[in-house]
Amino acid sequence: NTKDVPDYYQMGPGTLKIPNTLFKDNRKRMCDRLVAKNISRGAVMFFEGGRQEQQYDTDRDIEFQQESYFMWLFGVMEADFYGAIDVDNCESILFMPRLPDSYAVWMGELKTPEYFKKRYGVDRVNYTDEMVTILSQLRPSALLIMDGVNSDSKSHFEAPSFEGMDQFKIDTTTLYNEIAECRVRKSPGEMEIMRYVNEMSCDAHKEVMKMMRPGRMEYEGEATFKHYAYMKGGMRFVGYTCICASGENAAVLHYGHAGEPNDKRVNSGDMLLFDMGSEYAGYTADITVSFPANGRFTENQKFVYNTCLKANRAVQAAMRPGVSWPDMHRLAERTIVEEFIKEGVLINGTADEMTDAYMGAIFMPHGLGHLIGLDVHDVGGYVNAPPRIDEPGIKYLRTTRDLEEGMVITVEPGVYFGDALIEKAYANPEQAKFMNKEKIEQFRGMGGVRIEDGVAVTADGIELLSHNVPRTVEEIEEFMNRSN
Amino acid sequence: NTKDVPDYYQMGPGTLKIPNTLFKDNRKRMCDRLVAKNISRGAVMFFEGGRQEQQYDTDRDIEFQQESYFMWLFGVMEADFYGAIDVDNCESILFMPRLPDSYAVWMGELKTPEYFKKRYGVDRVNYTDEMVTILSQLRPSALLIMDGVNSDSKSHFEAPSFEGMDQFKIDTTTLYNEIAECRVRKSPGEMEIMRYVNEMSCDAHKEVMKMMRPGRMEYEGEATFKHYAYMKGGMRFVGYTCICASGENAAVLHYGHAGEPNDKRVNSGDMLLFDMGSEYAGYTADITVSFPANGRFTENQKFVYNTCLKANRAVQAAMRPGVSWPDMHRLAERTIVEEFIKEGVLINGTADEMTDAYMGAIFMPHGLGHLIGLDVHDVGGYVNAPPRIDEPGIKYLRTTRDLEEGMVITVEPGVYFGDALIEKAYANPEQAKFMNKEKIEQFRGMGGVRIEDGVAVTADGIELLSHNVPRTVEEIEEFMNRSN
Ligand SMILES: [Mn+2]
Ligand SMILES: [Mn+2]
Numbered sequence: 001n002t003k004d005v006p007d008y009y010q011m012g013p014g015t016l017k018i019p020n021t022l023f024k025d026n027r028k029r030m031c032d033r034l035v036a037k038n039i040s041r042g043a044v045m046f047f048e049g050g051r052q053e054q055q056y057d058t059d060r061d062i063e064f065q066q067e068s069y070f071m072w073l074f075g076v077m078e079a080d081f082y083g084a085i086d087v088d089n090c091e092s093i094l095f096m097p098r099l100p101d102s103y104a105v106w107m108g109e110l111k112t113p114e115y116f117k118k119r120y121g122v123d124r125v126n127y128t129d130e131m132v133t134i135l136s137q138l139r140p141s142a143l144l145i146m147d148g149v150n151s152d153s154k155s156h157f158e159a160p161s162f163e164g165m166d167q168f169k170i171d172t173t174t175l176y177n178e179i180a181e182c183r184v185r186k187s188p189g190e191m192e193i194m195r196y197v198n199e200m201s202c203d204a205h206k207e208v209m210k211m212m213r214p215g216r217m218e219y220e221g222e223a224t225f226k227h228y229a230y231m232k233g234g235m236r237f238v239g240y241t242c243i244c245a246s247g248e249n250a251a252v253l254h255y256g257h258a259g260e261p262n263d264k265r266v267n268s269g270d271m272l273l274f275d276m277g278s279e280y281a282g283y284t285a286d287i288t289v290s291f292p293a294n295g296r297f298t299e300n301q302k303f304v305y306n307t308c309l310k311a312n313r314a315v316q317a318a319m320r321p322g323v324s325w326p327d328m329h330r331l332a333e334r335t336i337v338e339e340f341i342k343e344g345v346l347i348n349g350t351a352d353e354m355t356d357a358y359m360g361a362i363f364m365p366h367g368l369g370h371l372i373g374l375d376v377h378d379v380g381g382y383v384n385a386p387p388r389i390d391e392p393g394i395k396y397l398r399t400t401r402d403l404e405e406g407m408v409i410t411v412e413p414g415v416y417f418g419d420a421l422i423e424k425a426y427a428n429p430e431q432a433k434f435m436n437k438e439k440i441e442q443f444r445g446m447g448g449v450r451i452e453d454g455v456a457v458t459a460d461g462i463e464l465l466s467h468n469v470p471r472t473v474e475e476i477e478e479f480m481n482r483s484n
Numbered sequence: 485n486t487k488d489v490p491d492y493y494q495m496g497p498g499t500l501k502i503p504n505t506l507f508k509d510n511r512k513r514m515c516d517r518l519v520a521k522n523i524s525r526g527a528v529m530f531f532e533g534g535r536q537e538q539q540y541d542t543d544r545d546i547e548f549q550q551e552s553y554f555m556w557l558f559g560v561m562e563a564d565f566y567g568a569i570d571v572d573n574c575e576s577i578l579f580m581p582r583l584p585d586s587y588a589v590w591m592g593e594l595k596t597p598e599y600f601k602k603r604y605g606v607d608r609v610n611y612t613d614e615m616v617t618i619l620s621q622l623r624p625s626a627l628l629i630m631d632g633v634n635s636d637s638k639s640h641f642e643a644p645s646f647e648g649m650d651q652f653k654i655d656t657t658t659l660y661n662e663i664a665e666c667r668v669r670k671s672p673g674e675m676e677i678m679r680y681v682n683e684m685s686c687d688a689h690k691e692v693m694k695m696m697r698p699g700r701m702e703y704e705g706e707a708t709f710k711h712y713a714y715m716k717g718g719m720r721f722v723g724y725t726c727i728c729a730s731g732e733n734a735a736v737l738h739y740g741h742a743g744e745p746n747d748k749r750v751n752s753g754d755m756l757l758f759d760m761g762s763e764y765a766g767y768t769a770d771i772t773v774s775f776p777a778n779g780r781f782t783e784n785q786k787f788v789y790n791t792c793l794k795a796n797r798a799v800q801a802a803m804r805p806g807v808s809w810p811d812m813h814r815l816a817e818r819t820i821v822e823e824f825i826k827e828g829v830l831i832n833g834t835a836d837e838m839t840d841a842y843m844g845a846i847f848m849p850h851g852l853g854h855l856i857g858l859d860v861h862d863v864g865g866y867v868n869a870p871p872r873i874d875e876p877g878i879k880y881l882r883t884t885r886d887l888e889e890g891m892v893i894t895v896e897p898g899v900y901f902g903d904a905l906i907e908k909a910y911a912n913p914e915q916a917k918f919m920n921k922e923k924i925e926q927f928r929g930m931g932g933v934r935i936e937d938g939v940a941v942t943a944d945g946i947e948l949l950s951h952n953v954p955r956t957v958e959e960i961e962e963f964m965n966r967s968n
Contacts, residue, residue, distance in 0.1 A: 252592040
């Protein structure tokens, strides 16, 4: 009896309800794409879900998170599933592991194929030990499988393999590009999730801002963020390692890793740069707030912050379908350079000359932003895209595509005074000549500022998903001092 | 200049300071053991630390946690190190990855060999690309490496491999058993950490008890536990997936996994079974509290709870060096059976007859407890130990050893009314004849109770590490109602 089996995902009351039709719709988008291109007719797409892994050689289970392609197609939360989709009619089959009865004592009541059929809204569910038989009955012209290199991460995708696979014709070349391309544009249902994770993550950031003060440890920001997102949003995981940087650490772009685990004490006068995003049903936010620990910007902090904010807003004002993302990166850099000229931080030249000398990448050494969805750096950035641009800063840009309606992308200009890059620029006469050392030295030690928003591209502009954090100097100071 | 480099690990103010000599002492214990046995003289022990891995094919870093053997020997928090120890003189070398200068922008100032030498207190630090040269200079009679199957988890340990390894004689058989045996008995320094993680985890459990009430979601317990342990204890990770079970879910021993992610609403009348432990410097606690959601035990709940507590305390009273752990398991089961006879839950026979019929394992289907340390199910349980006992319940016991001073082990009897096992017993005439169905049905649906302590074996008894949670019915009711 499957009457009480939910046909949706929801973690708790007040958290987002995600109908299983969202994933059915994703499967349909994929089938439609192949059918429209008239490729792989008669074939069956075949996918392996994530496996339950253990920590090194121990019996400790690593907390399972579904592999993103499998999640996108099936919405399955459990490990060790396989899935198949018939290209021609888009019929879907899930294959579930057959567990011994004894597992009920350890893992809970064993769920049936009927349970999962209702829960995930697929056409049928069989056990993995029936996979070869069932697939054979479909008489596929080929099995289309994921293989090869993820063009965003450069990591190799581990192709599925199973006993009896050799009796099928295997096509490893069709699937990857098509499915990555489908994931680039979010459906209305997916957009709902992106709104949700952004709103919850904004609220969590605000909770952190209320709590952080000089004397706190950076990691208390991480603890508070995770706690809020889980309590209020039902979000068990973050989408990436929390970056809670204070003072000089803000110039370290991926601060927070095991070697620098957010373990500095926050000092009065420090700027904080907190880059955190929580995930729900695998979809993640990625939001950075920068604010003064003591609730008041110094004049120097205000200048750097406003420069960054100006770049952020200039980009958002210019974004719409058809706009090139590298152009947006250049717009952000240009905005920073121009503000630096106005303030006399950069001297002895025009913005054009400084752009030619790559002055922007000294202060913003990373890409402007990246596609986001089930992966924090989402796939498809270099699928059907112009080649990577091999110049300072912009070479790290995670997509060179033109914007399209339905894309969700981060806008995250940053302005940093990192020792390594500034020293290198001082040593390069082509760059040093533009640099007002006296001014720049005043900013050394303040680390830097990043203002990162989650932004959806609409038919004629954008929707700001991370709208619910204080962003201007005035908003931040008011928020920090009101909540005191 | 390494003047300011700490020679200890400490996450923040008020958190435990762990001197690097703790790990030096571990290395010495290992060398002394080999020298005393006069084996592998002239050889060099060689270890590969944990690697930084990415989530599936994405570029998302999985949060790094050090491999436990490497942690035990070197205390290194960073990924991608190797280490060597000369058996004869116990001189230690760490090999660190040589990162390009450009990493400073992303990962923070690049640390030097001198930094790590001071930080980790080893005799020298070289880069991994110097490994073959340095190892050759030592002219080792053999490299002793970890290989083979972890006798606790049954997982395969991935042997280290590096280019140029083939020029050394490799010994894969000596190391594993010796080092696992060394990890079984905790040093005074390790015992300090075990006290710390137990005390912090107890405090976190109390914080959860203050907050949990009918209407809350189970996962709010997980969120609150993690938050407290991180804020107050600087503990970024838990040692295993949090189990926050309410009502019937308490009978599911590993509840909380991705398929059952602590997502039930807590009802009034539910017993809660919360099994959570946080870790610090890789060492973990493992503590279970069971309590009524509404702060008042029913008579049935009180009976089951007190039965479990009696088993827990009987074991702790009997524990001392030389005592066999299987005997302790049997003592716990026997205590439960005797209480069930007194209450008329089990009938028509003596405790002996019921023991012969394995009645205890119906209600306590797991092992009494396990060694704990850097792994929640710590190594060495079946090294130098009698064979596993192939009988219901006790077959899951994670060690058959006699207790020794310095062991840390969990004492976690449980009393459950799980549908699967009770139905199976009803269907078995050899067991059904002892079962008072009318009584047992009264307990169905209440799930169960587990009372899990962390316990150190001392010279003449035990030290209770998890002393700081309310344990008796009276203590729990008083605590739950005081904090309301
Ligand atoms: Mn980002
Ligand atoms: Mn345990």
